[in-house]
Amino acid sequence: MRIHRMTATFGKLRGSTLELQDGLNILQAPNETGKSTWCAFLLAILYGINSRERDRAGFIADKNRFAPWSGVSMSGRMDCSTDLGELTLTRATRRQTSPMGEFAAVYTGTNEPVPGLTGTGCGESLLGISREVFERSAFIRQNGLSISQDAELERRVAALISSGEEGTSYTEAAEALKKQLNRRRHNRTGQLPALEAELADLERQLADSSALARQLADARAQAEALAVRVESVQGELAACDRWEAAQRRRVLSDAAEAARQAEDRAAQVREQLQRDQIPENETIARLRGAIVNLETTRKAVDKARSERDEAMKALLRAEAAVNESPFAGQTAEEARKSAASVPDSAPWPLSELLPSIFLGALALILSIISILGMNDAFADAIFYGIPCAIGALVIPIYKNHKWQKETSAFLKKHGVSSAAELRMQAAAYAKLWEARDAAQANANAKSAAADTLYNTLTSNEQGILLEVRRFAPGAFDIPTADQLLRSCAVRRKELAEVESAAREARLRCDLQAQQTPEADVPADEPPAPVRSREAVSADLEAARAALAQARSAADHLTGQLQALKNPEDLRARRAALEEQRAGLEAEYSAIRLAMETLERANTALQNRFSPELGRRAAEIFAQLTGSRYSGVVLDRSFRLSAEPAGDPVFRDAALLSAGTLDQLYLAVRLAICDLVLPPEKQVPIVLDDALANFDDRRCAAALRFLKEAAGDRQILLFTCHSREAEFFAGDGEVSIQRLTDAGEEV
Structure with missing residues (x-):
């Protein structure tokens, strides 16, 4: 595959166009001018954008990260040469929920669609590999040089060292067996723990059934004893009622006599006040107020005279x-x-x-x-x-x-x-x-x-x-009149008090009469109760509560026994579950044996896998480092170690410097490209600032290797440095472009 031209409205790219040549393309641009955006666009035009991907902590989904800054919809086009011919691929956005979801592939210069080429299968059809394999091999970013394990990549690697079929993956097989093993038992979950829990529950139900039967018998006996106790206390409470009825009648008689005496006293006081012509309270208050005002007027006179x-x-x-x-x-x-x-x-x-x-x-x-x-x-x-x-x-x-x-x-x-x-x-x-x-x-x-x-x-x-002498002829001066008015007020107050006492006595009598119906009067005087009504009522309440509790407990136990299954059925179910558990335990042991066998087979496969990829990675790594390192080893999880020249001790990748580590990862990536990518597809290699941590000498070695590798495939090297372009200055076999800001045409 050869890419001729890309036009993108993607992220900060606003209808920008990038022209590419065969072989090695050096694309130089400062930071923040769209290099990584072009790489992401290339991936999107081939494989599309996952619209179901969501933002999360420390990660922004591509549909949001590369949404055009101008607010328009994502779109783009790529003209390329493939084994299907010269093609023009376009993607556009019809619905905001599906960015770049509108795909079209036509033969260049025509409107004739390419048969069988769809948006979901475009990249895999043209490059012969899935998106996961492409990202882990030929799509190389500075912050993504390391190789992560993937089932698809693992199958392609396994095909190189086995039968050539790509349907085998140790990771997938081991995962399937692990799921089956976990399905039967995983810590406290799975079929076996569920069966064991059900068996334990059956044992508990059988034990509960026996215990509930014993508790029900005890509860019924207790309820009968409490019923006898309640009947006895009720008789004692009835005796209290008869004695209290007699006491209420006596209190009613006393209250009626007290009310009559209070009313007679009030009538006597009222008649005496009428005979003595004592004025009403309103007249007394008015005259006493006038006397008080006289004192105010007298003070005013004294002040005026002064x-x-x-x-x-x-x-x-x-x-x-x-x-x-x-x-x-x-x-x-x-x-x-x-x-x-x-x-x-x-x-x-x-x-x-x-x-x-x-x-x-x-x-x-x-x-x-x-x-x-x-x-x-x-x-x-x-x-x-x-x-x-x-x-x-x-x-x-x-x-x-x-x-x-x-x-x-x-x-x-x-x-x-x-x-x-x-x-x-x-x-x-x-x-x-x-x-x-x-x-x-x-x-x-x-x-x-x-x-x-x-x-x-x-x-x-x-x-x-003059007004006071109408009812007190002896009042010839103000002090005497005031004293007489005070006496009248006292006598009126006395009348009010005796009238109030009479009303209260009558109210008490009426209330007592309401509380003592005629039918409630006993025929003879009953004896006083031994205990107080409060003590008897409390005893009766406690006995009734205990009786209700005992009956409720008996009913509850009866319901529990009815809810429980027949003990014979429970025993039959227990025998069936024990038989089923024995079968699952046999399956569990067989799966564990299969996993151990698969692990041994995987170990043997690693012994065949690692040398082939390690040999090719070591050749590239030696060229990149000037023969400083002579060997590379890795396992199926792509954990790397490097062997320095003349030193038989392998160094773990974590012990290498940042630049050397990037060179080791790049060597392995390029080795994977040689071994995994279909040669007939000539898959392009994309490098986004992959040489940023290389020193000048090793950068030159890497550039020479990339130029040589570009004889078989197209290579796009995006860089923020000028040394790559300077290295190939005057070399007509290498295309060099200096990109402007992404907002302008390239």
Whole structure:
């Protein structure tokens, strides 16, 4: 088989195409560019996807792992050359529950289907091997280099060293014999343990039948004795009933007499209250409440009077403050006007007197000049000028002196030193005047409130006393009225108590009468019982319970005996089972002998199997390691050991380095391919980063071997390294491709 082209919408592949050549194909790509996805797609296009596989811890089913990232359905195509001709294989998804389940195989370039080629048998028809064999031989992953055992692979290996038929598998035969052996006995399960359990159950049933018969006889005897005991205790309980009936009649008579006496006492108290004209409880409560309210009103009166007295004191203090002022006797407005009449400065200040003084002095000078000149104006100067000059100088000075004297006396009278202080004093006097008026108004209001409350108190007291004197003429003051009301309340309470006692006595009598029917009265006084009713009832209950339990036990034992099979039938069944057990034990021994014989045959077959595969694996392993190892041995479970050159001691695979171990596994895989894969099918080999742990020298040896092996079949080597491509650079026999990201075309 030769693959020419693959186109996939699978996982991260979005319609990507991969072209392949004959021989060795080196497919280089970085990590996460779809190499493993291409390998999985190749497996899926040939063998399909298991839609029944489910995710589990640490594992994701292929149908979920490779679901296209874009959300579209899985699909793909592969063009290839096979022994059937040039074919085109396609798979698509019609139903989401069956990914890649729509299969078609046609001859390339036509729509003619390939007869007999189906989706389930495509891979096995084209490659000649099942999916399990392909995955364990030619499909080599880095994390899957080791070979696991499989019945199909085992049959193909066995065919190489036996008759050539592929229908023999030691694993399947051993498993079938083991199932038959386990069917007869496996620990506590199987046919033999079941028979032994049934025999033991039969023995138990026979023993139980004898034991139940004895227990039933004992239970019936116990039930008869308990029935006699119950009858005796019932007679004792009937005697208790007769004595208690007599006691109830006596109690009823006492209760009737007590009820009559209580009702008579209540009637007497009620008549006495009517004669004394004692008011009802509602009237008493209302009047006593009114008295309580009087106390509240009296406290309010006292408080109002106290507030009135405080207001009068405040008024006196305000009047005293007004009278102590220098403005006493004046109104506030008069005080303001009096203070405003005093100017802040003299009538003629110096600045205003300077012109007059200047004119007076000028007139005086002119008068003197006129006198000295002795002219006609002399007489005028003496008569007019001199007086005018003297007047202009003296009059302002006199006026200022007089103002100063009067002002000083006025300010001194009021105890201030300036007109500004006088006006401030007048303003303070006005505030004192207003405070006195406010105090007067407050005192008047408080007096009116106190008088109103007092009048209310007096009126309420008179009303209460008038109403109380209707039934208590001696109530002339509130304390006496309150005391009389208290007495009335006590007498009303006494009436309520005796009436309540009468009702309770009558209720007790009626209840006792209901509990003592007339027919329940005994003819004569019975004797008192020896035991209390509680003790007798408890004894009767215990006896009845014991009797019921004994009868139930007897019934249960009877049912058990009826449920058990006839002892004779049980013995016959036991004999048949013992015979059957002997036959199964003989079969068990025969199967064990067959398994031992098969094991010896398998050992002999291994002696023929291991050398052939080990020899071919050793040849490849020697080429891969540069003849460092010369031998390889393995058993049918593919457990490996390697023999170093010159050292006869085989090394277990677990002791090798990671790289050498991968090389050993690869050698065995390639040896299996040589021995197991049908040569006429030329099955391609797929390697996914299988050389990742190889050093450069052994990687080169592996590449040379793969190129040589590619002469007979197509080999696809996917790698994340560039050394493989560099190794074959310029070699025209090797196809080298450098893949881009899986989201782009390859």
